[in-house]
Amino acid sequence: MCGIAGLFDIRGKREFPRDLVQRMNDIQFHRGPDAGGVHLEPGVALAHRRLSIIDLSTGQQPLYNEDGSVAVVFNGEIYNYQELVPELERCGHRFHTRSDTEVIVHAWEEWGEACVRRFRGMFAFALWDRNRDTLFLARDRLGVKPLHYALLSDGTLAFGSELKVLMQLPGLDRTIDPCAVEEYFALGYVAEPRTIFVGAKKLGPAETLVVRRGEPVPEPKTYWDxxxxxxxxxxxxxxxxxxxxxxxxxxxxxxxxxxxxxxxxxxxxxxxxxxxxxxxxxxxxxxxxxxxxxxxxxxxxxxxxxxxxxxxxxxxxxxxxxxxxxxxxxxxxxxxxxxxxxxxxxxxxxxxxxxxxxxxxxxxxxxxxxxxxxxxxxxxxxxxxxxxxxxxxxxxxxxxxxxxxxxxxxxxxxxxxxxxxxxxxxxxxxxxxxxxxxxxxxxxxxxxxxxxxxxxxxxxxxxxxxxxxxxxxxxxxxxxxxxxxxxxxxxxxxxxxxxxxxxxxxxxxxxxxxxxxxxxxxxxxxxxxxxxxxxxxxxxxxxxxxxxxxxxxxxxxxxxxSVPLARWFRGPLKARVREALLGDVLAGTGLFNPDALRHLVDAHQSGIRDYSAPLWSLLMFDAFVRNSGALGTRAEPVLMAG
The missing domain is CATH 3.40.50.620 (HUPs)
Structure with a gap:
């Protein structure tokens, strides 16, 4: 399991700063502490953090095809790679590792965008094909592995395994999406393709995104259901x-x-x-x-x-x-x-x-x-x-x-x-x-x-x-x-x-x-x-x-x-819940009705009602605001997104 990150200039071939790419990669060090790799060329940056699982000695990434014109960074496992290797070898491809990652570059050369239909596994990967001037992003059928991406105003397409990778980019629009807030309080998470920020998206399960230099970024395609x-x-x-x-x-x-x-x-x-x-x-x-x-x-x-x-x-x-x-x-x-x-x-x-x-x-x-x-x-x-x-x-x-x-x-x-x-x-x-x-x-x-x-x-x-x-x-x-x-x-x-x-x-x-x-x-x-x-x-x-x-x-x-939320909020977390829900942070967002917040706290802590689920949702939203610095003390950053 690993972490991937990268940048692609859809308009030209700007040089991306190595220190920025390294920062994007390092923020997800926890996903792959065994090794790290970066590929830089004009208009393209690929980065990878590796947790070594298969082919410990030669599976480092980015990984390339025979002539180095195709490079991939990959998070996940292709479980049927041992079946695909001999099939691809019969088609003339030569393998230099025992890694399941190498299957991806050769499968792309042989089958193009349809390669993902041949993979059985959990995966999120980004593949760069220099000869086709194309970046190819893909996510597994059931969304086991994550992939976030953003199109910046300067024509840079950025991607990463976690949202924190994109948050390293000064040009990322971190305006809170009000629709994402609505999804969060209804479902407990922000549903694909949204993220909490207007400027970033999640690639959905069983989706691919093909980006060609000089062309508009298209909508993702679904390859399975x-x-x-x-x-x-x-x-x-x-x-x-x-x-x-x-x-x-x-x-x-x-x-x-x-x-x-x-x-x-x-x-x-x-x-x-x-x-x-x-x-x-x-x-x-x-x-x-x-x-x-x-x-x-x-x-x-x-x-x-x-x-x-x-x-x-x-x-x-x-x-x-x-x-x-x-x-x-x-x-x-x-x-x-x-x-x-x-x-x-x-x-x-x-x-x-x-x-x-x-x-x-x-x-x-x-x-x-x-x-x-x-x-x-x-x-x-x-x-x-x-x-x-x-x-x-x-x-x-x-x-x-x-x-x-x-x-x-x-x-x-x-x-x-x-x-x-x-x-x-x-x-x-x-x-x-x-x-x-x-x-x-x-x-x-x-x-x-x-x-x-x-x-x-x-x-x-x-x-x-x-x-x-x-x-x-x-x-x-x-x-x-x-x-x-x-x-x-x-x-x-x-x-x-x-x-x-x-x-x-x-x-x-x-x-x-x-x-x-x-x-x-x-x-x-x-x-x-x-x-x-x-x-x-x-x-x-x-x-x-x-x-x-x-x-x-x-x-x-x-x-x-599960955990005993109802008891926590009437006992050891009683003061924290009251401080979080009735304090300055949530009030300063402009999102909430103060009377409704007070009712939730008072009714739950008095034992009249069990509001543990909404209280936990609000407590975690408060923690998100404080930890991310996403909102100031005014509502305008949220409301602008509407």
Whole structure:
């Protein structure tokens, strides 16, 4: 795993200062502490930080073709490179390393822009072809690895693995994008292609960008999508057998490494499945790492221990105190823009532990999205049956009124917490799912924002992110639609972002066998009834795993990787929350309604309501503002962007 950076003059061939390029590269030293390389020529700069994983002696980057006319800087792994090498050699290409990186330059020469369709892996890369006067940027299909870019006013196209790389450029427009703020408070992250800054973008999953000198910078192209056909005729028995084979193949490819390798083991279904599969493929004991919590309500380490004992892994556990909140400011610097998933804290800790033992760790991320594991999927399907029984014209006024009148009962048993369900039933399918996953919901955001900030949004709502993706989903199956939306939004913007930044902060490579794109494509052909059956999520996956894992691991209620925010904000973080939300920093942005901020703090700390999710979002936004210096004490920098 690595970090990449670079500059390209789209108008001419200006010389880029080496010290600027070096500064861009050094700011992401954590992504690749083993080596660094820079390529400079008129109009082009490429930079790379290397974390050595495969071909430790000759895989340095930038890496070139035979005559040096094509150069690449690459972050990630091409898992099928050993299959591609002989194919490219038969086409006349000569290899000088054992590195998967070299496959990219020769694949580009042979197949051009279509080369990415041949790669199986996680990747973000920038390739310079001098003969074609072309810069080619690409990102993997599911957005595992990040790539940011910016077009500056002087005609420079800049790119980097992290937003902090672009922030080294004096010409970057760091005006806050109000639409990005709206997306952040709705979703907990800024969705692709936006960043928090007007002047920078994220290349989306499965996108390429081809930039030719002397031509306008085009819009990115999409080279892949997942299609939920749901038309496979396989029986349950045949599907479980094929799933087992596909899982073994995906894990096997991700175990190729020239450095110590292991796995995260939370005790949940996904990570336990990966570890059990690794154990069946390895002659040596698997290295596994777990985080335990000293609060029993958040601790599932006993189940991780059970799996570790069954497969005789080298199991390493560290206990994290329930009040492990010292990372707030560190996380703000790590993510570069507001990011509100509090599980970033234990994720950071487990990556820290893993790096003490291994350089590569396999994870179970992506399983919930493809196998149908989230509880919200089952609730959405139930609501869809109710929505189908009444037209929207009837539902909207009836359930809309009930949603407004019904009290929000955070303290009550779940069966009596009907307000959110009523609100969802008053919406169409996409609006309803967006409502169910929103961190700060529509009505609360309207109260939270200042009048001036609402005006700067010009009517924009973050639900447009979901509508844009729903328009390309090509399915009206209730489960398939929300799986597709999560694969395009939550998996990329939240899960993959969290794991990439937390792992790279510790120079740890994390690999994701449940996000293998052939596996994802195949699962999309299976009927939804094989994924969610009654109240059981991941039905097929669990059936396939029954010979490998106990019922305690497979069928216990999902716990998740969370921290006790509600208690923190009424206890050890009480003063910090009050100071952050009611202090000068947030007030000085001009974004928020002070009365709404005070209500959130007072109602939560008095115990009347549980506002832990919006409070955490605001706390992390405050940390972003203080750490980035993005906003002064006035609202104009934000409002100008509207």
């Amino acid at each position: 997942v299609h939920f056909t749901l038309d496979s005729p396989l029986s349950l028995e045949d599907a479980t057998a094929e799933l087992g084979e596909r899982l073994r193949e995906s894990v096997r490819l991700r175990m190729i490494s020239d450095v110590p390798l292991g796995a995260f083991l939370s005790g949940g279904v996904d990570s336990s499945a990966v570890v059990a599969t690794m154990a069946g493929l390895s002659a040596e004991p698997v290295n596994t790492c777990s985080i335990a919590f000293d609060d029993p309500a958040f601790n599932e380490s006993a189940f991780a221990q059970q799996v570790a004992e069954r497969y005789r892994t080298n199991h390493y556990v560290e206990t994290v105190k329930a009040d492990d909140f010292d990372l707030i400011d560190a996380l703000a610097g790590l993510y570069d823009e507001p990011y509100a998933d509090s599980s970033a804290i234990p994720t950071w800790r487990v990556c820290q532990l893993a790096r003490k033992k291994v350089t590569v760790a396999l994870s179970g991320d992506g399983g919930d999205e493809s196998f149908g594991g989230y509880r919200r999927y089952r609730l959405h399907m139930m609501e869809e049956r109710l929505r189908a029984s009444l037209p929207l014209g009837v539902r909207r006024p009836m359930f809309g009124m009930l949603g407004r009148l019904y009290p929000k009962a955070d303290w009550a048993p779940r069966v009596f917490r009907a307000k959110t369900t009523f609100q969802a039933l008053a919406r169409d399918s996409v609006q309803a799912y967006f409502h169910s996953v929103s961190i700060v919901r529509d009505d609360m955001r309207r109260q939270l924002y200042s009048s001036a900030f609402k005006a700067s949004l010009g009517g924009y709502s973050a639900v447009d992110v979901f509508r844009r993706h729903a328009a390309t989903a090509r399915t009206d199956d209730p489960l398939a639609l929300v799986q597709y939306l999560d694969l395009k939004t939550y998996l990329v913007g939240d899960i993959n972002t969290k794991v990439d930044r937390a792992s790279m902060a510790h120079s740890l490579e994390v690999r994701e066998p449940l996000m293998d794109h052939p596996l994802v494509e195949w699962l999309a052909t299976l009927p939804s009834g094989l994924k969610v059956k009654g109240q059981e999520g991941k039905y097929l996956f669990k059936k396939a795993l029954e010979p490998m894992l106990s019922n305690d691991v497979l069928y216990r209620p999902k716990m998740g990787f």
